């Protein structure tokens with residue numbers, strides 16, 4: 568709920584409001600700001616990007632990065648949807664903020680649950696990188712070129728469903744780990760090809776590994792894919808971090824992801840399900856597409872709407888209604904119950920045991 572309030576505020580803020588904020592209302596920064604980040608190369612790249620931008624904005628402030636390992640990074644042997652979903656990547660960072668060891672956390676928005684815990688909010692969404700999926704292979708140019716029986720790596724139920732629907736002759740195998748780990752598994756010959764987010768590869772200077780970029784028509788991106796978000800905790804010291812971070816917010820991206828995340832939230836929030844939601848914003852106009860499927864890709868529903876980008880969440884609800892009219896709830900039902908159970912298990916496990924690297 569918190570996070571939605573934050574996002575709604577960001578998404579509906581006009582450019583003028585943001586300009587006013589940057590020039591007049593930005594509070595004095597503290598002497599130090601600490602950014603919590605996962606330690607994967609991509610996470611550190613993203614944290615460093617935010618660090619540099621904050622350092623430029625506030626030269627007097629010492630901006631530092633606190634790297635940490637999350638449960639999501641440690642559990643590499645099981646498909647994420649089975650072990651508790653996306654929250655696993657953000658929980659330790661939230662603990663660091665709650666304990667005052669960090670002031671903000673930088674995340675890939677795609678990994679951030681739709682509902683943040685009480686006391687946390689998204690303060691800014693940065694300009695989006697390429698939101699599309701990428702086909703990566705050492706031997707083949709495209710999905711079309713893969714022969715029957717070829718092993719394709721992905722652990723995303725969305726990618727699995729979309730690919731199974733169009734390429735039933737391929738064998739889809741789970742692929743976990745950070746980007747380097749995944750590329751390493753491809754290079755060792757465990758897969759004929761893998762699908763990765765183009766954004767991560769581009770940020771790490773690995774764009775040359777992309778053999779083909781999948782257009783949204785072929786592989787509709789996940790909600791938030793390609794966007795970075797900054798999460799903050801409610802503070803007792805009165806510092807208005809949201810105002811300090813407002814200059815980093817990119818309004819069209821914030822609007823697009825608010826619509827995408829609304830769709831996702833309607834269908835179960837933080838659960839990992841085969842769901843895609845992708846919005847583009849051009850001159851204040853939004854085009855939003857969404858899709859749900861069964862993991863085998865045999866059943867699928869898709870819908871699209873257009874409208875004013877300022878009505879991001881209403882557009883998200885509209886698309887969700889169109890999907891529901893095509894039995895979306897039933898299509899997702901098997902995944903929803905499985906993922907909900909995994910979420911519950913993960914929550915009780917986290918409550919019972921201290922954070923592994925706390």
Ligand SMILES: NCc1[nH]cc(CCC(=O)O)c1CC(=O)O
Nearest residue numbers: 675677763764766767792793794
């Ligand atoms: N699920 C892991 C994850 N979270 C964000 C990215 C890539 C960068 C992004 O989407 O912003 C990836 C890797 C991938 O999907 O290939």
